[in-house]
Amino acid sequence: MAKYIFVTGGVVSSLGKGISAASLGRLLEARTLKVTMLKCDPYINVDPGTMNPYQHGEVYVTVDGAETDLDLGHYERFLDVDMHRINNITAGQIYESVIAKERQGEFLGATIQVIPHITDEIKNRFKTVAKGFDVVVIEIGGTVGDIESLPFLEAARQMKLDAGRDEVLYLHVTLIPYLKSSDELKTKPTQHSVNKLREIGIDPDIIICRTEKPLGTELKSKIALFCSVPREAVIEAPDVAHIYEVPLLFEKQGLDEQILMLLRMRSQRKNLEEWQKMVEQLKTAKEDISIAIAGKYTKLKDAYKSIEEALAHAGLANGIKVRMKYVDVESQGIEELDTVHGILVPGGFGDRGIEGKIKAIQYAREKKVPFLGLCLGMQLATVEIARNVLGLKEANSTEFNPDTKHPIIDLLPEQKKIKEKGATMRLGSFPCHLKKESLAYKAYNQSSIHERHRHRYELNSKYRDALEDAGFLVTGEYTEKGLAEIMEFIHHPWHLSVQFHPEFQSRPNRPHPLFKSFVAAAIRHMRSLLEPKPDRQEREKPPRQTHSRLKTEHTTIKLGASQLSLNIPAITEGQA
Numbered sequence: 415m416a417k418y419i420f421v422t423g424g425v426v427s428s429l430g431k432g433i434s435a436a437s438l439g440r441l442l443e444a445r446t447l448k449v450t451m452l453k454c455d456p457y458i459n460v461d462p463g464t465m466n467p468y469q470h471g472e473v474y475v476t477v478d479g480a481e482t483d484l485d486l487g488h489y490e491r492f493l494d495v496d497m498h499r500i501n502n503i504t505a506g507q508i509y510e511s512v513i514a515k516e517r518q519g520e521f522l523g524a525t526i527q528v529i530p531h532i533t534d535e536i537k538n539r540f541k542t543v544a545k546g547f548d549v550v551v552i553e554i555g556g557t558v559g560d561i562e563s564l565p566f567l568e569a570a571r572q573m574k575l576d577a578g579r580d581e582v583l584y585l586h587v588t589l590i591p592y593l594k595s596s597d598e599l600k601t602k603p604t605q606h607s608v609n610k611l612r613e614i615g616i617d618p619d620i621i622i623c624r625t626e627k628p629l630g631t632e633l634k635s636k637i638a639l640f641c642s643v644p645r646e647a648v649i650e651a652p653d654v655a656h657i658y659e660v661p662l663l664f665e666k667q668g669l670d671e672q673i674l675m676l677l678r679m680r681s682q683r684k685n686l687e688e689w690q691k692m693v694e695q696l697k698t699a700k701e702d703i704s705i706a707i708a709g710k711y712t713k714l715k716d717a718y719k720s721i722e723e724a725l726a727h728a729g730l731a732n733g734i735k736v737r738m739k740y741v742d743v744e745s746q747g748i749e750e751l752d753t754v755h756g757i758l759v760p761g762g763f764g765d766r767g768i769e770g771k772i773k774a775i776q777y778a779r780e781k782k783v784p785f786l787g788l789c790l791g792m793q794l795a796t797v798e799i800a801r802n803v804l805g806l807k808e809a810n811s812t813e814f815n816p817d818t819k820h821p822i823i824d825l826l827p828e829q830k831k832i833k834e835k836g837a838t839m840r841l842g843s844f845p846c847h848l849k850k851e852s853l854a855y856k857a858y859n860q861s862s863i864h865e866r867h868r869h870r871y872e873l874n875s876k877y878r879d880a881l882e883d884a885g886f887l888v889t890g891e892y893t894e895k896g897l898a899e900i901m902e903f904i905h906h907p908w909h910l911s912v913q914f915h916p917e918f919q920s921r922p923n924r925p926h927p928l929f930k931s932f933v934a935a936a937i938r939h940m941r942s943l944l945e946p947k948p949d950r951q952e953r954e955k956p957p958r959q960t961h962s963r964l965k966t967e968h969t970t971i972k973l974g975a976s977q978l979s980l981n982i983p984a985i986t987e988g989q990a
């Protein structure tokens with residue numbers, strides 16, 4: 415039977431509870447234990463798919479197409495195992511299924527209440543996730559004291575009664591604030607937060623203290639005394655330069671030993687060497703490059719969490735530090751791109767900032783700066799080439815202009831029928847076939863891949879031939895449906911965009927091939943900027959491949975003014 419470790423948070427939100435939980439998972443995995451993770455989100459939304467990233471950060475997509483909390487990304491990156499739909503539950507899902515059961519008559523005669531009906535449903539989810547594993551780490555979202563998280567905490571409390579004393583452990587992540595005026599670290603908020611947890615009936619076994627200054631033995635003893643835990647159970651979590659250092663910091667303080675002892679598990683051989691080597695490499699990378707992320711949520715780093723991580727992994731693989739520069743071309747101006755070595759346009763919804771992103775893509779194409787477009791990034795790269803290379807000035811996605819004369823990006827007929835917004839996009843993992851001699855094939859070094867999707871719109875196949883004639887080739891395809899998944903502009907050193915989200919599959923130990931290749935191209939670009947300018951003949955080399963070899967057979971349409979334009983009602987994704 416699996417052991418349960420509950421991770422709660424105190425004092426403030428954004429303490430990095432997810433990273434603490436993932437680091438703990440990593441440490442237990444290093445002990446050759448079979449570990450899985452579960453994130454409980456106390457909000458009423460069924461999933462975060464319809465939420466604004468300003469409220470929630472990135473929506474992480476699992477292989478089975480669930481739109482989940484970004485902590486699942488940390489779990490996958492730290493544990494290097496795929497998470498699934500069952501690894502993230504929300505209060506909305508719990509209520510939805512309890513109410514559905516009530517309607518079916520499953521509880522005939524009963525008054526449906528938070529305790530026991532909601533808590534039982536939560537506990538069932540805990541037990542389902544735990545099946546087949548040695549340990550399940552369950553992170554409860556929110557901060558202790560919030561009304562919303564109470565049913566989850568109550569279910570966590572009951573688990574000790576259900577499963578037994580040695581089967582369940584509670585770990586509380588809290589903040590030890592530093593007061594500049596008195597030059598002191600303060601433990602009082604932690605004491606209060608632990609008391610709050612006790613009121614609910616949970617005695618924490620281990621306290622993880624987030625702190626910007628070292629705690630020292632005296633403060634550790636004080637926290638131990640007031641919170642009623644042994645001193646070894648007070649673990650310090652200082653700010654670190656790289657999140658991947660956290661498991662090593664915990665290990666140094668014996669967190670894994672503590673857990674094994676408290677859960678009465680036999681200690682297994684430890685294997686953290688590879689992880690240590692990776693962290694060492696992260697720390698020692700000296701030279702750095704700058705990559706612009708031309709997005710919309712430039713002030714909220716969490717909105718592009720997996721992209722940031724994928725770039726860091728790619729930097730690691732190339733032995734270089736990647737600096738990310740968030741650029742909103744519309745408000746900051748195109749000159750912001752003059753100092754970067756690569757331009758990335760991430761996914762997104764809604765028409766805000768679209769023209770700025772198109773300008774950034776045009777800049778990348780014309781100045782031959784390596785360009786990576788992700789999802790919306792690929793759709794906009796297509797619009798850019800249609801407008802500025804094919805001369806279809808009005809080309810657009812019907813997401814932004816439903817009446818455009820050139821709907822170069824459009825909904826498939828099945829998407830046009832969809833009215834409900836929740837979980838109705840093309841979601842999850844789909845196969846993609848790569849064309850030989852493409853940049854993509856070179857990067858992946860195989861012809862068949864699987865990548866995760868989250869979008870509604872697709873390349874309009876009617877324009878495919880015209881785009882390919884201009885050198886913008888479909889080099890990756892979902893052949894079953896004839897959908898363009900990867901596009902490359904061949905009159906450019908590295909211009910590649912994808913309809914999927916490769917960032918979700920990048921791991922520190924297995925950097926994503928496209929990110930790795932993109933960063934390598936950015937390094938080449940940086941070095942070329944340092945070299946003396948070659949003469950004109952050299953600069954005007956023929957394109958790197960003849961696109962006739964890569965071109966696919968397609969029915970050509972005329973792109974004249976007479977071309978049929980689809981009249982589709984405005985559909986904009988409300989949020990996300």
Ligand code: GLN
Pocket residue numbers: 760761762763764788789790791793813868869870871872987
């Ligand atoms: N808004 C676009 C679509 O729905 C792109 C989505 C994305 O970038 N994830 O197709």
